[in-house]
Amino acid sequence: MTRDERLAALEQIANEVRACSACRLAEGRTRAVPGEGDPDTEVIFVGEGPGFNEDREGRPFVGRAGGLLVRLLGSIGWQRESVFITNVVKCRPPDNRDPEPDEIAACAPYLRRQLEVLDPAVVVTLGRYSMGTFMPGARIGQVHGTTRPADPSTGARDATVLAMYHPAAALRTPALERESYEDIARLAGILQRSRDRRAAAAAAAAVPSAEQAAGTVAASPTGAVATPAGAGAAQAPLGASIQTAEPPAPADAESQLTLF
Ligand code: SF4
Numbered sequence: 001m002t003r004d005e006r007l008a009a010l011e012q013i014a015n016e017v018r019a020c021s022a023c024r025l026a027e028g029r030t031r032a033v034p035g036e037g038d039p040d041t042e043v044i045f046v047g048e049g050p051g052f053n054e055d056r057e058g059r060p061f062v063g064r065a066g067g068l069l070v071r072l073l074g075s076i077g078w079q080r081e082s083v084f085i086t087n088v089v090k091c092r093p094p095d096n097r098d099p100e101p102d103e104i105a106a107c108a109p110y111l112r113r114q115l116e117v118l119d120p121a122v123v124v125t126l127g128r129y130s131m132g133t134f135m136p137g138a139r140i141g142q143v144h145g146t147t148r149p150a151d152p153s154t155g156a157r158d159a160t161v162l163a164m165y166h167p168a169a170a171l172r173t174p175a176l177e178r179e180s181y182e183d184i185a186r187l188a189g190i191l192q193r194s195r196d197r198r199a200a201a202a203a204a205a206a207v208p209s210a211e212q213a214a215g216t217v218a219a220s221p222t223g224a225v226a227t228p229a230g231a232g233a234a235q236a237p238l239g240a241s242i243q244t245a246e247p248p249a250p251a252d253a254e255s256q257l258t259l260f
Contacts, residue, residue, distance in 0.1 A: 001117070006039040009117045013110055017090045023106035025049075025091035025099075031058035035086025035114060042121040042191060044084040044156075045069070046111065048129040048166060049099050055092035060085045065167040068177070069126075072167070072184045084118055086111065088130050099129055108133070115155030121194040123150055123159050124187065127166025134161040145183035147190055158201065160194040162187060 001009070014034035020026060033050040036059055045061075053063035061069050061080075070080050089099045089107045111133070115123070125131040128140050134156075135148055143163045150156035164184065170177040 003040055006117050010035075010039055010114065013113050013117070017110055020090070020110075023089075023091075023103045025089060025093060025103055025107075028094045029091040030055045032090050033058055033060050033087065033092075034090055034110070035060055035084060037080070037084030037086075038082055039084075039118070041082060041084050041118065042195065043082075043124065043187070044086065044115065044118055044120040044122075045124045045126055046130040046133070047085070047087045047126040049087050049089040050092040051096055051168070052092070060087055061167070064171055068167040068171055068180075072180055075181055076184055076188055078187075084114070084120070086114060088133055104129065104133070112155035115159075116157070120156055120159050121198060122187070122191050123154075123156050123161045124184075125161060125163050127169065130166075131163045135163060138163070140165060144179065145186065158198055160190055162190055 017034040018032045020032065026032075029050075033054050037044070047061060047065075050060065051063050051065065053066075054060055060066070066080075069085075073080055073083070088104050088111060090110060091107075093099050093103070123134060125134050131138060131140055131143065134150060134154060135143055140163065144165055146163060148161050150159040150161050152158070162183070165176045165180050167180070170180045
């Protein structure tokens with residue numbers, strides 16, 4: 001899929017979100033918040049739902065929590081424009097209450113389609129409800145800062161999931177804010193390893209195709225299938241990828257990384 005095709009697909013999803021009334025959250029919203037970011041990114045951040053400011057502006061993470069997210073990204077030399085940011089529910093729950101399971105379920109197809117379009121190498125979950133989508137049954141206090149392979153049924157067909165606290169929770173508790181800086185310090189290394197894994201998988205998949213192509217003209221795979229986002233990123237570095245030159249670190253050493 002080309003950049004223009006991804007842009008068009010994301011805008012199509014956004015238009016559907018803006019017109020959606022599939023759950024009760026449509027009744028109280030001012031503006032739906034589909035999400036925004038670089039259509040070429042390898043990293044998607046998934047929060048829980050829009051708050052007061054997001055509901056007014058129709059953009060994700062523009063309030064105080066968004067300010068912390070920008071600072072967290074800045075601590076590793078990234079900008080929010082280099083990633084894609086969205087939520088598990090696209091409309092504001094009343095009084096900023098937690099989203100209900102049926103609301104998350106109703107909204108899930110939009111997130112799944114966004115993930116299918118973006119095909120990220122890394123999904124960063126922000127908060128319990130986002131984590132619950134990608135790490136069912138986990139507890140945020142135990143798994144923040146850790147990774148798991150994404151279940152392809154989420155729409156992320158070959159991604160690593162990194163769990164983090166929601167920035168709003170980190171703003172309320174200094175210890176969580178400190179841990180959030182430590183968690184995001186792992187992100188560049190996690191992206192590099194995911195990118196390497198995807199490139200290796202693509203190379204392995206290309207071998208039989210190349211052999212097949214040598215025997216018959218008809219068997220040429222499409223670039224969209226054979227070339228993962230990571231391989232594409234090597235040709236056209238993304239905003240996020242520029243900062244990932246550090247060599248892969250073993251998990252235990254990586255956990256020692258800190259910004260302080
Ligand atoms: S939260 Fe999602 S499912 Fe519910 S109305 Fe908004 S866009 Fe539709």
